[in-house]
Amino acid sequence: MLRDPVYFDAVPLALVSLVLLLxxxxxxxxxxxxxxxxxADFSRELDGLFRNIFAWAVGVFVVVEALLLVAIARxxxxxxxxxxxxxxxxxxxxxxxxxxxxLILVFIAVPTMRTIFDTAGHAPEGALRVEVxxxxxxxxxxxxxxxxxxxxxxxxxAGMPIQVEMTSADVIHSFWIPRLxxxxxxxxxxxxxxxxxxxxxxxxxxxxxxxxxxxxxxMRLRVIxxxxxxxxxxxxxxxxxxxxxxxxxxxxxGQQIFRRSAxxxxxxxxxxxxxxVGPDLxxxxxxxxxxxxxxxxxxxxxxxxxSNAPSLKPGALMPPQSLQGADLDAVVAYLQSLK
Amino acid sequence: xxxxxxxxxxKRIGLLYFWTAFAFFLIGGLxxxxxxxxxVRPEGIGVSAETFNQLxxxxxxxxxxxxxxxxxxxxxxxxxxxxxxxxxxxxPRLNAFSYxxxxxxxxxxxxxxxxxxLFGAGQLSVAPDAGWFGYANLTSRQFSPGPNVDFWLxxxxxxxxxxxxxxxxxxxxxxxxxxxxxxxxxxPPFTWMTLITQFLVITAFPVITVALVLxxxxxxxxxxxxxxxxxxxxxxxxxxxxxxxxxxVYILILPAMGIVSEVLPTFSRxxxxxxxxxxxxxxxIAFLGWSVxxxxxxxxxxxxxxxxxxxxxxxxxxxxxxxxxFNWIGTLWGGQIRFTTALLFAVGFIAMFIxxxxxxxxxxxxxxxxxxxxxxxxxxxxxxxxxxxxxxGLFAGxxxxxxxxxxxxxxxxxxxxxxxxxxxGMNLAFFPMHLSGLLGMxxxxxxxxxxxxxxxxxxxxxxxxxxxGIATLVFFWNLLRTRWQPVNAxxxxxxxxxxxxxxxxxxxxxxxxxxxxxxxxxPLWQTERHxxxxxxxxxxxxxxxxxxxxxxxxxxxxGLPIMAIxxxxxxxxxxxxGAVVAIVGxxxxxxxxxxx
Numbered sequence: 001m002l003r004d005p006v007y008f009d010a011v012p013l014a015l016v017s018l019v020l021l022l023x024x025x026x027x028x029x030x031x032x033x034x035x036x037x038x039x040a041d042f043s044r045e046l047d048g049l050f051r052n053i054f055a056w057a058v059g060v061f062v063v064v065e066a067l068l069l070v071a072i073a074r075x076x077x078x079x080x081x082x083x084x085x086x087x088x089x090x091x092x093x094x095x096x097x098x099x100x101x102x103l104i105l106v107f108i109a110v111p112t113m114r115t116i117f118d119t120a121g122h123a124p125e126g127a128l129r130v131e132v133x134x135x136x137x138x139x140x141x142x143x144x145x146x147x148x149x150x151x152x153x154x155x156x157x158a159g160m161p162i163q164v165e166m167t168s169a170d171v172i173h174s175f176w177i178p179r180l181x182x183x184x185x186x187x188x189x190x191x192x193x194x195x196x197x198x199x200x201x202x203x204x205x206x207x208x209x210x211x212x213x214x215x216x217x218x219m220r221l222r223v224i225x226x227x228x229x230x231x232x233x234x235x236x237x238x239x240x241x242x243x244x245x246x247x248x249x250x251x252x253x254g255q256q257i258f259r260r261s262a263x264x265x266x267x268x269x270x271x272x273x274x275x276x277v278g279p280d281l282x283x284x285x286x287x288x289x290x291x292x293x294x295x296x297x298x299x300x301x302x303x304x305x306x307s308n309a310p311s312l313k314p315g316a317l318m319p320p321q322s323l324q325g326a327d328l329d330a331v332v333a334y335l336q337s338l339k
Numbered sequence: 340x341x342x343x344x345x346x347x348x349x350k351r352i353g354l355l356y357f358w359t360a361f362a363f364f365l366i367g368g369l370x371x372x373x374x375x376x377x378x379v380r381p382e383g384i385g386v387s388a389e390t391f392n393q394l395x396x397x398x399x400x401x402x403x404x405x406x407x408x409x410x411x412x413x414x415x416x417x418x419x420x421x422x423x424x425x426x427x428x429x430x431p432r433l434n435a436f437s438y439x440x441x442x443x444x445x446x447x448x449x450x451x452x453x454x455x456x457l458f459g460a461g462q463l464s465v466a467p468d469a470g471w472f473g474y475a476n477l478t479s480r481q482f483s484p485g486p487n488v489d490f491w492l493x494x495x496x497x498x499x500x501x502x503x504x505x506x507x508x509x510x511x512x513x514x515x516x517x518x519x520x521x522x523x524x525x526x527p528p529f530t531w532m533t534l535i536t537q538f539l540v541i542t543a544f545p546v547i548t549v550a551l552v553l554x555x556x557x558x559x560x561x562x563x564x565x566x567x568x569x570x571x572x573x574x575x576x577x578x579x580x581x582x583x584x585x586x587x588v589y590i591l592i593l594p595a596m597g598i599v600s601e602v603l604p605t606f607s608r609x610x611x612x613x614x615x616x617x618x619x620x621x622x623x624i625a626f627l628g629w630s631v632x633x634x635x636x637x638x639x640x641x642x643x644x645x646x647x648x649x650x651x652x653x654x655x656x657x658x659x660x661x662x663x664x665f666n667w668i669g670t671l672w673g674g675q676i677r678f679t680t681a682l683l684f685a686v687g688f689i690a691m692f693i694x695x696x697x698x699x700x701x702x703x704x705x706x707x708x709x710x711x712x713x714x715x716x717x718x719x720x721x722x723x724x725x726x727x728x729x730x731x732g733l734f735a736g737x738x739x740x741x742x743x744x745x746x747x748x749x750x751x752x753x754x755x756x757x758x759x760x761x762x763x764g765m766n767l768a769f770f771p772m773h774l775s776g777l778l779g780m781x782x783x784x785x786x787x788x789x790x791x792x793x794x795x796x797x798x799x800x801x802x803x804x805x806x807x808g809i810a811t812l813v814f815f816w817n818l819l820r821t822r823w824q825p826v827n828a829x830x831x832x833x834x835x836x837x838x839x840x841x842x843x844x845x846x847x848x849x850x851x852x853x854x855x856x857x858x859x860x861x862p863l864w865q866t867e868r869h870x871x872x873x874x875x876x877x878x879x880x881x882x883x884x885x886x887x888x889x890x891x892x893x894x895x896x897x898g899l900p901i902m903a904i905x906x907x908x909x910x911x912x913x914x915x916x917g918a919v920v921a922i923v924g925x926x927x928x929x930x931x932x933x934x935x
Contacts, residue, residue: 031792033779035710043710045713050707057697064664064693071671072686075607076678086866087614089666097665098658105654108704111655113647117707136482144460171477174638174713182709185639187474187565187574192640204789208779211470211636213477214388217784222886229533290575300508 031180032205039204040180042119042196047113060104060161087298119182123163123195132166134173134186136317137213137219138292148238149268152293153222153277157231161197171213177206177223185210201225205293214315220293234286242269242282242338250276253336257327266318269338278318285338291316302332345888347431348848350578352438353417354496354744359442360409361815366449367401370394375768375804378797381789386622392468393487394412397448399471400491403591404498405445407725410733411594412441415509415533417744418607420813421839421846423525424518424855425695426885429511432928439896440677451490454856457908466560467491470783473554475565475576488560488900492551493671499544499551500899501884506540509533509673520857524618527860528611528839531618535625536590542587542629548580557934559906574639589628593621595732596663599685603667606682607674609742610861615667618846620659620666627656628777635652638712646705647674653703662695664689679833679895684735695720698773713783716776722769726807730898734761736816742828746845747821760810772797815922836861841875849883852876889931895924 031037038044075084132154133140142149156162166175168186176183181196198204208219226234229339245251257273258264264273268280284290285298291313295301306328323331346352362780373395377386386394420427428434451466454767458465468487473501480486514535515524526534549628554576556562563569565576604611611617633641635647667689676682680805698720702708711717742748775793776782787793813856839861852875855862862872898921907912 015547031778032788035779035790046706046710049704050710053704053707057700061693061697064668064689068671068686068689068693071668072676072678075671075676076676077608081675084607084609086610087612087669087673088610089616089670091663093669094613094616094662098662101658101661105657108700109651109654112650112704112706115704116643116646116650117708119706121640137493145775160738166718172474172639175827176712176781183638183712184709187639189572190574190640202348205779207779207781211392211474211477211713211783213482215783216392217388217786220788268486272632277600326734 005172024269032269033037035178037179038124039200040196040198042181042194042251043179045115045119046182048237049111052111055106056104061157062103065101079282083231086217109252121184121193121195123161123197127161127163127195129149129163129165130156132164132175134166134168134175134212135210136170137208137215138317139219139221140169140279141296142236143235146235146239148235149280149285150238150283152220152289153224153287155224155226155231156198157196157228158225159199162196164194164196166192166194167337173208173212173219173295175206176209176222177221178203179204180206180223198225207293215292215313218292218294218313222289222293224309225252237286237339238283245334245337250330251334251337254330254337257323257331261323262319262321263331263333281335281338283338285336297336299332302335305330306338325329341717342888344893345435345890347435347886347888347892348422348812348849349416349427349434350744350846353413353415354433354640355438356441357744358408360413360447362816363401363405363445363449363813364407364410366817367398367406367567368808370398370401372804372808373400375801376864377785378787379801380798381787381791382792385784388785389462389468392465392470392783393452393464393466395783396467396470396491397452400467400495400871401445403471403587404495404737404823405441405448405543407591407729407733408502409441410537411504411591412437414594414598414733414736414740415505415537418839419509419512419530419533420516421743421850423513423516423521424838424851424857425512425516426854426883427439428508429516430508431891432931433504433508435889435894436892437501437508437894440497440501440899441629442495443900444501445484445894447497447903448494451487451494454486454490454739460485465490467494467887471839471871473558473576474580475554475573476567477560477717478554478576479566481566481568484785488554489560489907492554492558492635493595493906495541496548496551496555497899497903499548502540505545506537508801509537510541511632513537518854518857523614525857525860526628528617529594529597529601532593532600532621535621536593539593539625539628539864543583543590546579547583550576550583552595553579555906559909561892574636576908577636577639578632581635582629584635585632586625586628587594588724588846589625591729592732592810593624595688596621596737598732598739599667599688601835601837602681602685602739603670605739605833606677606679606685607671608677609674610671610833610836610866611666612669612672612865613623613662614623614860617663617666618660624656627652627659631656631742634703634705634708635712637708639704650703650705654700657696657700657703664693664696679738680749680751680758681735681738681833683755683758684738688728688731688735691723691731691762695723695727698723698925708782713781714773715772715780715782716775719769719772719776719784722765722772724933726765726769731761734758739833740839741818741821742832743846745821746828747841748826748828749817749821753820757810757814757817760806760813764803764808764810766801768807769803771799771803775800831863835864836864838862842873849879852882852883857883891901891928893933895921898924900920 034247038047131142137151141154148285166186168188173186174183181194184192204223206221245255266275266277268274290297304320308320309316378384452464453461454467465486483717553564563571565571565573630652634653702711775796778793780793828844830843898917900915902914
């Protein structure tokens with residue numbers, strides 16, 4: 001029996017690539033932005049719908065590819081083989097394979113339409129309202145009912161529905177936390193909405209999903225879902241006035257330098273500066289990350305960031321600062337004290 | 340040399356299209372390889388954000404407008420007149436004009452890679468960097484101050500002129516130049532898909548042209564069509580772009596579907612199964628293709644009603660597409676299949692296009708698309724459709740028609756190496772992207788966190804991309820070999836059924852010694868209903884008039900990039916000079932004597 005190169009080589013090829021993929025898939029282990037690890041009502045609904053459609057797709061894939069493989073394996077030309085019958089078509093078959101996909105699509109379309117309306121972005125009564133404003137390349141969050149303004153790290157209470165209202169200060173961005181919610185665009189002059197609720201506390205990763213210029217790749221975010229009491233403590237801290245440094249401390253020196261530097265042209269620290277170009281720094285020391293959730297909030301990152309932000313994040317609008325030595329140390333110490 | 344510059348012969352123009360588009364295909368492929376090299380590991384290998392953004396913008400723009408469309412155009416030019424039994428296209432000089440505009444538009448766009456110093460940009464390259472889709476308001480002067488976006492919007496306007504001129508030319512050619520007896524439902528399927536494609540071109544390109552003109556006004560003259568700060572609307576751009584952009588997808592895929600519909604019957608020795616159904620499903624796809632554009636915008640907040648409508652229309656497209664696939668399998672079924680390279684690529688097209696089509700259904704569903712759009716999952720989808728579909732289909736066409744176009748046979752051995760390397764490479768490159776996307780990797784990022792867990796998938800993708808690169812070099816070598824070690828091709832090396840195989844390879848300048856009279860769909864085959872048509876006489880019984888060459892199409896075409904250069908440099912006299920060149924060209928063209 002002659003081996004048919006097309007038919008028999010395709011199978012091991014498929015198997016080998018599958019094994020290769022599984023190996024690499026298992027190598028990572030932890031996927032902070034995976035849509036398969038849904039932890040909110042919104043994302044879980046999308047995941048369920050995807051699994052439903054995917055099952056249909058796999059079924060169709062197997063049947064059609066099998067038909068194709070059987071056709072090319074069975075009907076390859078053999079020397080002296082009979083002249084093929086010149087079939088021009090078959091009406092019943094044509095009707096059949098028009099109706100079959102149409103029927104399958106009904107099973108996909110109905111749950112699709114239902115989910116579209118279920119996830120239209122309107123949270124139930126009593127939801128916590130959060131405004132998200134996209135900037136090149138960071139996220140501003142406002143809690144209008146709590147009178148809080150913060151950046152990049154969104155704190156939410158677990159178990160409570162969240163109503164997110166979003167817009168942009170400049171170009172189009174897209175707000176995406178895969179494990180909690182499907183993405184939605186932030187567009188200047190418009191307000192878009194999503195709503196979701198997660199019952200599990202934890203840290204969820206996300207990032208901008210609409211190309212928005214040089215540092216699109218560096219526009220990341222975190223959502224921190226907390227139990228009610230922990231969230232309430234966070235709220236209280238955010239609503240409190242920024243920490244006042246002790247007399248004669250290095251933090252106080254830092255505050256004075258901050259006050260007379262270019263910093264106040266762009267940033268807010270309640271009572272010290274009141275500009276809206278960059279993130280509100282009133283409680284920056286309490287955040288886990290800086291620069292659009294790009295770097296851990298450490299002394300070293302703050303040093304490097306203040307000295308030359310655009311070298312770490314292409315296009316970043318904060319120009320390199322001339323602060324050096326003890327002055328820079330003092331400003332960093334001051335910022336870190338703003339818990 | 341002069342005879343090539345002034346040629347109006349559709350066959351020569353077809354070859355010019357082929358080699359030019361193939362060169363751009365190599366450039367676009369090189370851009371892809373640099374992108375893949377950067378993404379081989381988290382945090383990259385040192386390609387800057389700015390360069391990366393230029394590379395993916397130019398990769399998309401080049402592949403769509405400078406490689407895939409004109410590679411299809413190479414076949415339209417060379418094959419369509421032969422398939423319908425004509426001596427040339429309806430407007431040979433307009434055809435030459437289309438080619439020169441395409442070439443100059445492509446050079447203009449790519450000149451941006453080295454034009455930096457002319458604009459005092461501080462770096463060599465000022466290539467477009469706002470994505471091939473150029474979403475407003477990132478493309479505004481405020482957020483994209485350099486000449487990069489100007490190159491893009493002017494270059495695309497130039498290329499649009501080439502596409503529109505060719506579109507009208509081929510619609511008229513196919514409708515009016517058919518040989519006697521070549522009724523519409525006797526047209527070969529490739530001609531049919533070309534006709535549908537050209538109707539899409541002449542309806543879709545005006546939309547993108549309007550959008551580009553509005554964008555040009557925003558950037559050059561301070562209007563606010565797309566700028567929310569001035570009362571405009573960036574979503575308007577998305578509607579206009581995708582109203583063009585989705586028909587454009589079918590402009591790219593339908594010609595490949597036509598090629599596959601020629602290759603499968605020839606190598607199965609069976610007529611195309613369900614010919615009329617395949618034709619009509621192509622028409623249906625084209626109509627539906629106009630009603631689905633907003634499925635590119637599900638995340639932009641159109642509201643649940645619009646999302647439902649566009650999800651529904653998008654799903655409907657799966658039906659005529661599925662019908663085509665079943666008819667292709669029906670064509671193979673019961674045949675005597677010869678596994679030539681062309682057939683392998685056509686079967687590869689079906690196998691891969693199924694995957695792209697099915698992943699397409701998963702984002703036709705608006706809610707699931709909210710987790711997929713703008714991620715690598717969509718990158719996987721478009722590459723299964725445009726590489727696994729269009730490019731494999733075009734390769735099938737190259738192996739199938741190369742002997743007709745050049746009179747030389749390609750090496751089947753190298754062809755099979757090319758096929759298997761391409762098939763393995765593209766699956767290694769694009770399949771893992773489904774997973775990296777669903778694991779949270781957005782598109783168009785020059786760097787990603789090692790903590791995402793997608794490094795392994797990206798490594799495999801990069802290896803696959805380089806395999807495809809090697810495969811393409813094997814193909815290039817195969818093409819060059821036909822010049823250095825020629826193997827002459829007979830008139831009908833594959834026992835094809837359509838008229839192009841009734842004449843020598845390569846065809847004489849007048850194509851047919853006598854215009855054949857067509858009595859059925861498969862004129863060269865013996866079927867149960869009819870025998871093959873009588874061979875054409877070897878020499879023309881009477882002298883045949885063939886149009887001479889003309890300089891005017893090229894001169895007219897040269898005026899366009901001059902105008903664009905003037906616009907780029909904000910220097911009105913240069914714009915006017917370009918306009919004068921174009922007008923002089925048109926004048927000379929209009930009054931050119933009939934005989935040279």
